[in-house]
Amino acid sequence: xxxxxxxxxxxxxxxxxxxxxxxxxxxxxxxxxxxxxxxxxxxxxxxxxxxxxxxxxxxxxxxxxxxxxxxxxxxxxxxxxxxxxxxxxxxxxxxxxxxxxxxxxxxxxxxxxxxxxxxxxxxxxxxxxxxxxxxxxxxxxxxxxxxxxxxxxxxxxxxxxxxxxxxxxxxxxxxxxxxxxxxxxxxxxxxxxxxxxxxxxxxxxxxxxxxxxxxxxxxxxxxxxxxxxxxxxxxxxxxxxxxxxxxxxxxxxxxxxxxxxxxxxxxxxxxxxxxxxxxxxxxxxxxxxxxxxxxxxxxxxxx
Amino acid sequence: xxxxxxxxxxxxxxxxxxxxxxxxxxxxxxxxxxxxxxxxxxxxxxxxxxxxxxxxxxxxxxxxxxxxxxxxxxxxxxxxxxxxxxxxxxxxxxxxxxxxxxxxxxxxxxxxxxxxxxxxxxxxxxxxxxxxxxxxxxxxxxxxxxxxxxxxxxxxxxxxxxxxxxxxxxxxxxxxxxxxxxxxxxxxxxxxxxxxxxxxxxxxxxxxxxxxxxxxxxxxxxxxxxxxxxxxxxxxxxxxxxxxxxxxxxxxxxxxxxxxxxxxxxxxxxxxxxxxxxxxxxxxxxxxxxxxxxxxxxxxxxxxxxxxxxxxxxxxxxxxxxxxxxxxxxxxxxxxxxxxxxxxxxxxxxxxxxxxxxxxxxxxxxxxxxxxxxxxxxxxxxxxxxxxxxxxxxxxxxxxxxxxxxxxxxxxxxxxxxxxxxxxxxxxxxxxxxxxxxxxxxxxxxxxxxxxxxxxxxxxxxxxx
Numbered sequence: 089x090x091x092x093x094x095x096x097x098x099x100x101x102x103x104x105x106x107x108x109x110x111x112x113x114x115x116x117x118x119x120x121x122x123x124x125x126x127x128x129x130x131x132x133x134x135x136x137x138x139x140x141x142x143x144x145x146x147x148x149x150x151x152x153x154x155x156x157x158x159x160x161x162x163x164x165x166x167x168x169x170x171x172x173x174x175x176x177x178x179x180x181x182x183x184x185x186x187x188x189x190x191x192x193x194x195x196x197x198x199x200x201x202x203x204x205x206x207x208x209x210x211x212x213x214x215x216x217x218x219x220x221x222x223x224x225x226x227x228x229x230x231x232x233x234x235x236x237x238x239x240x241x242x243x244x245x246x247x248x249x250x251x252x253x254x255x256x257x258x259x260x261x262x263x264x265x266x267x268x269x270x271x272x273x274x275x276x277x278x279x280x281x282x283x284x285x286x287x288x289x290x291x292x293x294x295x296x297x298x299x300x301x302x303x304x305x306x307x308x309x310x311x312x313x314x315x316x317x318x319x320x321x322x323x324x325x326x327x328x329x330x331x332x333x334x335x336x337x338x339x340x341x342x343x344x345x346x347x348x349x350x351x352x353x354x355x356x357x358x359x360x361x362x363x364x365x366x367x368x369x370x371x372x373x374x375x376x377x378x379x380x381x382x383x384x385x386x387x388x389x390x391x
Numbered sequence: 392x393x394x395x396x397x398x399x400x401x402x403x404x405x406x407x408x409x410x411x412x413x414x415x416x417x418x419x420x421x422x423x424x425x426x427x428x429x430x431x432x433x434x435x436x437x438x439x440x441x442x443x444x445x446x447x448x449x450x451x452x453x454x455x456x457x458x459x460x461x462x463x464x465x466x467x468x469x470x471x472x473x474x475x476x477x478x479x480x481x482x483x484x485x486x487x488x489x490x491x492x493x494x495x496x497x498x499x500x501x502x503x504x505x506x507x508x509x510x511x512x513x514x515x516x517x518x519x520x521x522x523x524x525x526x527x528x529x530x531x532x533x534x535x536x537x538x539x540x541x542x543x544x545x546x547x548x549x550x551x552x553x554x555x556x557x558x559x560x561x562x563x564x565x566x567x568x569x570x571x572x573x574x575x576x577x578x579x580x581x582x583x584x585x586x587x588x589x590x591x592x593x594x595x596x597x598x599x600x601x602x603x604x605x606x607x608x609x610x611x612x613x614x615x616x617x618x619x620x621x622x623x624x625x626x627x628x629x630x631x632x633x634x635x636x637x638x639x640x641x642x643x644x645x646x647x648x649x650x651x652x653x654x655x656x657x658x659x660x661x662x663x664x665x666x667x668x669x670x671x672x673x674x675x676x677x678x679x680x681x682x683x684x685x686x687x688x689x690x691x692x693x694x695x696x697x698x699x700x701x702x703x704x705x706x707x708x709x710x711x712x713x714x715x716x717x718x719x720x721x722x723x724x725x726x727x728x729x730x731x732x733x734x735x736x737x738x739x740x741x742x743x744x745x746x747x748x749x750x751x752x753x754x755x756x757x758x759x760x761x762x763x764x765x766x767x768x769x770x771x772x773x774x775x776x777x778x779x780x781x782x783x784x785x786x787x788x789x790x791x792x793x794x795x796x797x798x799x800x801x802x803x804x805x806x807x808x809x810x811x812x813x814x815x816x817x818x819x820x821x822x823x824x825x826x827x828x829x830x831x832x833x834x835x836x837x838x839x840x841x842x843x844x845x846x847x848x849x850x851x852x853x854x855x856x
Contacts, residue, residue: 097544114637165797224813227439
């Protein structure tokens with residue numbers, strides 16, 4: 089042992105070299121060798137490099153520390169794909185410098201946020217998340233709308249990352265705000281993977297279906313509770329509509345059957361409304377249909 | 392003795408620096424804990440959670456943590472080598488440069504200039520500063536060790552050398568960037584490799600900043616403060632080599648169920664399991680050292696700091712590997728369980744060991760007893776209670792949240808919306824704020840006790856003149 093005067097514990101330089109070797113072996117095998125491995129750089133065919141506006145938005149996502157609370161990786165676990173959508177693929181990450189998978193979900197995962205909501209939804213939500221969810225702990229990002237994009241930084245970023253752009257793309261940034269950039273980024277996240285719901289109802293099964301709780305006041309009341317937790321921020325407290333989505337009366341009039349309302353609420357409308365069949369039972373959705381019909385009837389009566 | 396030696400003044404300078412950053416980092420921690428349950432406590436862009444959380448972690452790790460560690464390394468090294476510091480002036484210059492670096496780092500993080508890599512958030516100009524500081528520090532420490540008067544290197548020196556080598560490797564590799572502007576760079580590595588290199592760094596920087604240096608202190612100050620020799624030198628040797636070898640393989644356990652190839656995830660998980668053995672080697676060595684006379688927990692106030700500290704280390708190194716297992720990760724990853732885990736290490740193991748070492752050092756330097764053993768005990772219990780409350784509330788709400796995320800209705804749809812899970816955290820997060828406040832009061836008691844000991848020491852020096 090170290091009682092031996094010639095042991096490694098009495099030779100500091102040799103000792104330091106041996107320590108370096110000991111820590112480098114694991115590093116090389118687990119971190120450095122993968123750098124040269126082909127399957128660590130896969131790319132989905134339809135994955136595109138970020139545009140100047142999208143990169144400006146991604147830079148802001150980094151700047152504001154969004155990754156502290158939002159992950160961007162859907163795990164291949166039932167509850168994850170049910171809540172967020174298709175699980176994350178290796179080939180989506182080709183242009184990610186750095187990766188933004190995060191490590192904490194104080195807020196929901198954002199890997200499939202692109203195309204889930206409308207631009208206007210994002211604009212209003214960034215400005216005041218509490219208008220949507222009164223108990224949300226997300227800070228208001230109301231300064232983004234009044235701030236210009238850092239054009240020089242964006243251009244330099246496009247250059248060092250080797251993303252293609254034109255002078256017009258850069259010029260166009262002058263008329264856009266930081267909020268525009270952030271929304272553009274949100275809408276492109278995860279868009280290389282086809283948007284599909286893990287669960288969905290078949291439209292043909294429900295198109296002509298009757299609401300089993302038609303004209304049931306108790307059902308409409310349950311629907312009201314759901315509406316006030318999930319729907320009011322886009323369709324208005326009394327179904328009068330907002331700048332994000334039309335009012336309930338206008339919408340309901342477009343549907344000839346309750347079943348059609350059911351299908352759209354359940355499956356969502358790409359780019360406009362998220363699906364609900366993943367977080368609501370079928371009866372919940374019928375309750376919402378009951379409440380919507382009631383709201384529409386009320387409005388028509390008052391007109 | 393008329394005056395403190397130059398080396399002692401250097402050690403104190405590093406302590407003062409660390410304590411200033413510590414107060415800032417802890418208060419920001421308290422603020423962000425409130426922001427978690429009430430968004431109204433976000434005050435504009437510079438004081439919004441997304442920026443402050445990074446300020447909190449970096450100022451505490453690189454300010455409080457690394458400054459006090461460097462100070463204690465100087466102290467330990469000059470004693471174990473039986474010679475003064477090789478370049479004392481350089482140590483003073485290093486201290487001032489590092490203070491500027493941490494200040495620049497903090498300000499730029501407030502401005503939102505960050506690399507978005509956990510624990511490597513400083514942008515590239517600040518990174519360069521950190522590297523310069525680390526080189527200067529390493530030259531001084533390694534130089535002193537190489538020119539030592541005591542031929543045999545004691546265990547603590549092994550851990551100090553490992554810290555210096557590993558942090559240099561980790562910090563430089565993970566901070567390689569494509570530079571766009573003075574305030575913006577992009578990780579050199581893309582996608583899966585960006586993730587893999589970052590967590591190789593992220594896991595090991597915590598290991599070599601908050602494990603190896605603290606073990607160096609533990610092996611030095613436990614026998615010093617108890618008057619009992621380390622139980623087994625052979626166990627020290629086995630623990631050391633297996634710990635530093637195995638550590639570097641484990642980073643991928645942070646990326647379980649991500650798109651990272653399965654073989655890398657599994658390799659990381661397996662080595663994480665193996666890591667339990669060397670970690671507990673030191674835990675057992677610590678316990679067995681005090682085994683001949685447990686009454687020292689009562690009679691030697693510092694003993695209980697070290698034994699509580701190593702106990703948290705033992706718990707940490709059992710809990711950590713368990714979180715790496717896929718089934719456990721599926722439940723607790725991304726929840727508040729994880730901050731609960733991290734804070735047991737930092738607020739328990741690291742803080743208890745470092746503050747005890749600082750008490751010991753300041754009383755040795757001035758050759759006086761500390762200002763108040765009673766206050767040290769108060770500090771101990773407040774920190775302990777605050778820490779335990781913090782972690783337990785986070786574990787409970789982490790499991791609660793993990794279960795709510797995966798609960799299903801009879802028809803296979805999700806039982807709870809995301810908001811349901813979030814709002815359920817609030818009472819626990821409020822309790823966490825209370826726990827944090829208790830912890831901070833404990834730290835302020837420490838600060839007072841520490842400063843008053845220095846005042847006492849200075850008076851003693853003056854009266855001897």
